[in-house]
Amino acid sequence: MIKKMAKKLFLLEIVKAMGLTFRMMLTRPVTRQYPDEKRPAFPGFRGLHALARREDGTPRCVGCGLCSAVCPSRCIHVYTSEGADHRKIVDGYDIEVLRCVYCGFCVEACPYKAVVLTEHFEYSDYTREALFMNKDKLLSNWDNYMAGAKGEEYHKRFWRPMSEDFKAHDDQAVFRGAKQKELSNAA
Amino acid sequence: MPITNDMKTKNLTISMGPQHPATHGVLKVVLELDGESIVKCTPYVGYLHRGVEKLAESMTYLSALPLTDRLDYIASVCNNVGYCVAVERLFGIEVPERAKFIRTMTCEMARISSHILGVATHALDIGAMTVFLYSFRDRETLLDLFEMLCGARLTVSYPRIGGVRNDVTQEFLDKLYAFTDTFPATIEREYETLLNENRIWKQRTIGVGVITAEEAINWGMTGPNLRGSGVFYDIRKFAPYDAYDKVEFDVPLGKNGDVYDRYLCRMEEMKQSNRIIRQCIEQLPKGAIMAPDAPKFTLPPKDRVLADMESLIHQFVLITKGPIAAPEGELYASTEVPKGELGFYIISDGSGKPYRMRLRSPSFVHVSALPVLCRDAMVADFIANVGTIDIVLGECDR
Numbered sequence: 165m166i167k168k169m170a171k172k173l174f175l176l177e178i179v180k181a182m183g184l185t186f187r188m189m190l191t192r193p194v195t196r197q198y199p200d201e202k203r204p205a206f207p208g209f210r211g212l213h214a215l216a217r218r219e220d221g222t223p224r225c226v227g228c229g230l231c232s233a234v235c236p237s238r239c240i241h242v243y244t245s246e247g248a249d250h251r252k253i254v255d256g257y258d259i260e261v262l263r264c265v266y267c268g269f270c271v272e273a274c275p276y277k278a279v280v281l282t283e284h285f286e287y288s289d290y291t292r293e294a295l296f297m298n299k300d301k302l303l304s305n306w307d308n309y310m311a312g313a314k315g316e317e318y319h320k321r322f323w324r325p326m327s328e329d330f331k332a333h334d335d336q337a338v339f340r341g342a343k344q345k346e347l348s349n350a351a
Numbered sequence: 352m353p354i355t356n357d358m359k360t361k362n363l364t365i366s367m368g369p370q371h372p373a374t375h376g377v378l379k380v381v382l383e384l385d386g387e388s389i390v391k392c393t394p395y396v397g398y399l400h401r402g403v404e405k406l407a408e409s410m411t412y413l414s415a416l417p418l419t420d421r422l423d424y425i426a427s428v429c430n431n432v433g434y435c436v437a438v439e440r441l442f443g444i445e446v447p448e449r450a451k452f453i454r455t456m457t458c459e460m461a462r463i464s465s466h467i468l469g470v471a472t473h474a475l476d477i478g479a480m481t482v483f484l485y486s487f488r489d490r491e492t493l494l495d496l497f498e499m500l501c502g503a504r505l506t507v508s509y510p511r512i513g514g515v516r517n518d519v520t521q522e523f524l525d526k527l528y529a530f531t532d533t534f535p536a537t538i539e540r541e542y543e544t545l546l547n548e549n550r551i552w553k554q555r556t557i558g559v560g561v562i563t564a565e566e567a568i569n570w571g572m573t574g575p576n577l578r579g580s581g582v583f584y585d586i587r588k589f590a591p592y593d594a595y596d597k598v599e600f601d602v603p604l605g606k607n608g609d610v611y612d613r614y615l616c617r618m619e620e621m622k623q624s625n626r627i628i629r630q631c632i633e634q635l636p637k638g639a640i641m642a643p644d645a646p647k648f649t650l651p652p653k654d655r656v657l658a659d660m661e662s663l664i665h666q667f668v669l670i671t672k673g674p675i676a677a678p679e680g681e682l683y684a685s686t687e688v689p690k691g692e693l694g695f696y697i698i699s700d701g702s703g704k705p706y707r708m709r710l711r712s713p714s715f716v717h718v719s720a721l722p723v724l725c726r727d728a729m730v731a732d733f734i735a736n737v738g739t740i741d742i743v744l745g746e747c748d749r
Contacts, residue, residue: 177548184544185481194488206495208502233671236414267417267508272516273670275656275663281502322502324517327652330643336449337521339528339633 204283208322210266211285213259213297214305216278216315223303224278227254231270231279239263240270240279257302261287261295268322277319282309362390369398373476373734376744378718382733389733392725394718399748407708411673412438412512412648415705420506422693422712422746425468426461428454428497429688430746431510436592437684437695438512442677444648446593449638450514455594456631457500457509459624460527463534464493465689465741466575466617466624473614473738474546477555485541492530499523513642513649524632531629535622543618556611560724560736563608570720573713574691575616576740580608586687598630610739617741647676673703683711690714690741714740714747 171177196203205211216224227244243256270279282305289295297305310318363384368374377398383391403422407415419430432454439446446454471486494504500523501509501516509516546552562572567580577584585602587595603619605612641649650669651662668675679701685694691713700706717740724736 172550175550177550181481181545181549184541188485194491206499206502209498210502228667230667230670234411234414236410236417265417265420265506266503267420267506268502268516269414269417269508272650273666275653275666322517323653325514325641325650325652327654329514329518329641330639330652332449332638334637336637337519337524338635338637339524340521 205285207283208318209283209285210268210281212282212287212305212309213261213264213270213302214280214282214310215257215299215302216280216306216310217303223254223299224276225254225257226276226278227252227257228275230273230275234269234273236267236269237263237265254299257299259297259302261297262292271322272324277323280306280310280315280318282306284309360385367733374737375472375742378737378742378744378747380721380733380737382730384730387729387731389725389728389730392722392733394721396715396718396744397748399744401749403749404708404710407705409704411670411703412677412705413650413669413673415708416511417506417508420508422710422749423465423688423690423714423743424505424745425743426465426689427506428457428461428509429465429686430693431508432458432593433684433686433688433693434695435510435512436686437682437697440684441680441682441697441699442648442674444513444642446514446642447639448594448636450640450642451594452597452631452635453515453519453640454510455598456527456628456635457497457507457515458593459627459631460493460496462624462689463621463628464490466621469689469738469741470542470546470614470617473735473741474552476734476738477552479546479549479552482542482545485545489534489537496523496527496530499526511641511649514640518640519635524635527628528632531625531632534625538618538621546614553611555731555735556609556614556739558607558609559728559732560610560739561608562720562723566723567608567720570723571716572691572720573716574687574689575613575620576691576717576720578602579605579613579616581606586685586692590685592684592686594631594634595627597634598627600624600627610735613739648674669703675703677701677703685711688713690743690746691717693746710749712746712749714742714744715749717742718747 218224227242229242232240232242239260241258244252245255247253266281268281271281364381365384366379366381368379369377379395379398381393381395382389403418407418416431416434419434420427422430467486467490471483475483497507498504500519501507562580564580564582567577568582581604583602583604588602600623603616605616651665655662656666677699679699681698683694683696685692693713694711696709697705698707721736721740725733728736
């Protein structure tokens with residue numbers, strides 16, 4: 165009874181909480197000062213779209229239209245025509261970036277590794293036109309953000325499913341027991 | 352002039368929302384007030400209606416998945432899993448063990464991040480701002496893990512019909528395990544110190560928004576809102592899906608069915624989720640992450656698409672027309688999302704698209720129970736009640 169009254173009188177729980185708040189003042193801040201301090205996106209971040217190039221610089225896209233068929237927000241438009249030797253020519257490839265929901269289904273649907281989502285995420289602009297990507301813009305996105313080893317790494321990890329996803333294999337991540345404990349302590 | 356008792360007064364009708372910071376989105380509630388006490392409370396929903404159910408009818412089973420992300424966008428994996436579980440049961444697809452564990456793990460991550468945000472915004476509405484700031488630090492860790500896993504932070508679209516999109520990396524498992532090491536202690540040291548005994552918090556929550564077990568059942572409440580009233584009902588226990596029958600966890604129950612008990616339930620559920628994640632990581636077996644026996648439903652392996660005819664045809668047909676071999680039938684499958692019971696009722700007419708997809712969303716049901724919670728309440732209690740039912744309007748209005 166007396167204990168309860170003392171608790172009430174001396175605002176014990178408030179003092180305790182205040183103590184926590186003051187202790188927090190001595191810890192390092194967890195916020196980042198965003199425009200000055202940038203955190204790189206994780207590999208495979210679903211950001212701005214790009215159209216991939218082959219090693220020789222020609223676009224990979226063959227115009228099959230699977231990406232536009234699977235797109236849940238119908239933001240991809242592929243325009244094709246028949247060339248001289250009856251091959252399909254990709255006349256235009258437009259992505260309405262403002263309508264995209266970044267599900268990444270186009271990447272999975274594409275049989276030719278042609279369309280990718282880059283890790284670039286700072287592309288806000290003032291006009292709608294600037295965020296309407298045509299084929300040239302998309303190809304230059306590839307050159308700017310994904311060309312070389314990065315693109316290969318991306319396809320290796322996120323162009324799924326692969327045959328190995330349908331069976332067990334040795335280098336799958338599992339719990340590492342006591343070793344994991346050590347690691348987490350070190351971190 | 353002397354004030355007499357027979358002075359005529361009139362009830363005041365005010366409209367809270369749809370643009371009110373305490374209504375968690377675009378909920379409009381018309382309150383009829385007598386002084387400061389609520390006489391009548393009428394919620395109006397539909398400001399965030401996007402027609403998800405109708406949209407799904409024109410999409411293949413495959414590409415309807417991102418729609419479910421945008422229901423309860425705080426815990427989108429849970430919705431994805433709910434949808435996938437429904438489609439898998441309808442078509443009899445058996446998900447591999449590893450995929451089941453990964454799904455369970457990510458679902459519980461989403462549950463923690465949803466509860467943590469729910470409790471934090473609730474506390475912020477009532478006036479405890481510090482919890483809100485701390486909670487975003489822990490939520491950030493989880494969102495970073497989601498980004499590492501699949502490349503998106505909120506609308507993840509990670510599960511697939513018959514499995515998951517890509518395998519977990521060792522780095523991800525290590526980081527998540529390290530998080531589960533410290534998280535329960537963080538809850539106790541920080542959130543519970545700040546709120547559990549705080550006299551202002553207790554005065555604002557104890558005895559407010561009371562709903563009895565019987566009423567809660569009658570109003571169709573589910574999830575922590577029902578368990579706060581002491582009803583033992585959790586779909587993870589009663590009809591286990593994925594790997595929930597292989598992990599151990601307790602279901603916390605409240606006693607009084609007031610705001611405070613529901614808050615305690617959520618806090619305890621976070622600790623239990625933490626437990627589930629640890630067990631999932633420890634038990635995670637090696638194996639397939641996509642159902643190999645469902646070539647008509649899952650995309651064929653990419654390395655074979657341009658190598659053999661069969662796979663190429665599958666790839667094109669699946670994406671343009673949806674699963675052709677879809678059997679006819681209808682099915683209701685429910686899963687436990689952080690807000691309660693999320694049900695998908697799907698009718699398949701054998702084409703690659705759902706003939707009808709009906710959603711039973713917990714937030715919608717909970718909003719309809721708001722007038723019950725607001726009986727004999729003050730305007731300030733209304734804020735506590737909106738916070739405690741933990742609604743997301745994206746799911747409510749669909």
